[in-house]
Amino acid sequence: MNLFGRDEAPSGEAVAVIGLGRFGSAVATSLTRLGHEVLALDERSDIVQRASESLTHVVQADATDSRVLTQLGLGEFDHVVVAIGTDIEASVLTVLACEEVGVREIWAKAINAKHGQILHRTGAHHVVYPEAAMGERVAHLVSGKMMDFIEFDDGFAIVKTAAPAEALDKPLGESRLRSKWGVTVVGVKKTGEDFTYATPDTVIAEGDTLIVSGSTKKVEAFTATT
Numbered sequence: 001m002n003l004f005g006r007d008e009a010p011s012g013e014a015v016a017v018i019g020l021g022r023f024g025s026a027v028a029t030s031l032t033r034l035g036h037e038v039l040a041l042d043e044r045s046d047i048v049q050r051a052s053e054s055l056t057h058v059v060q061a062d063a064t065d066s067r068v069l070t071q072l073g074l075g076e077f078d079h080v081v082v083a084i085g086t087d088i089e090a091s092v093l094t095v096l097a098c099e100e101v102g103v104r105e106i107w108a109k110a111i112n113a114k115h116g117q118i119l120h121r122t123g124a125h126h127v128v129y130p131e132a133a134m135g136e137r138v139a140h141l142v143s144g145k146m147m148d149f150i151e152f153d154d155g156f157a158i159v160k161t162a163a164p165a166e167a168l169d170k171p172l173g174e175s176r177l178r179s180k181w182g183v184t185v186v187g188v189k190k191t192g193e194d195f196t197y198a199t200p201d202t203v204i205a206e207g208d209t210l211i212v213s214g215s216t217k218k219v220e221a222f223t224a225t226t
Contacts, residue, residue, distance in 0.1 A: 019094075028040045159219050177222070
């Protein structure tokens with residue numbers, strides 16, 4: 001079955017998204033906007049009908065059945081996102097089916113740590129926790145100290161924050177924020193100007209926005225002073 005209207009197999013830029021709830025739909029829509037070919041699957045006819053209004057390739061199918069995935073050619077895809085939500089059994093069986101048909105890279109959504117462990121053991125190469133990640137992000141933003149917050153799996157974070165008083169009107173090399181706080185000022189956005197990468201000679205002024213990276217704990221400590 002060729003859903004892309006081509007004789008050859010899909011390229012490495014083709015991605016299948018299984019499960020079209022809020023998370024899966026957002027992933028599929030974003031991938032499409034970025035120029036990727038996206039095959040979207042869901043077992044519910046009403047969801048498929050609605051998704052077909054914004055996505056080009058949408059199929060109603062039982063993704064827990066490896067025979068169905070084989071017919072759809074998912075074994076030729078480099079990336080498959082299993083975005084099934086609260087139905088843990090369907091989520092795990094779908095990951096297992098993807099592994100059976102030879103999907104090269106499986107991304108899967110988990111609702112908790114135990115779910116994530118099971119997904120890893122059944123073949124998922126990457127497990128994401130969107131609800132937990134968003135909860136952590138919102139918690140940092142609510143404090144008002146950060147304008148944006150991204151944390152990686154290894155305890156490393158990048159934040160957007162206001163410049164602290166101790167750094168104002170002097171070059172970064174003089175304020176020595178890295179030595180004192182253990183964080184790196186990656187870049188600076190001045191009002192009305194383009195973003196620029198920071199150097200030791202970059203002078204920080206009141207109203208500047210800093211992009212700062214470092215361990216999550218050190219970044220949190222630094223932003224508490226802004």
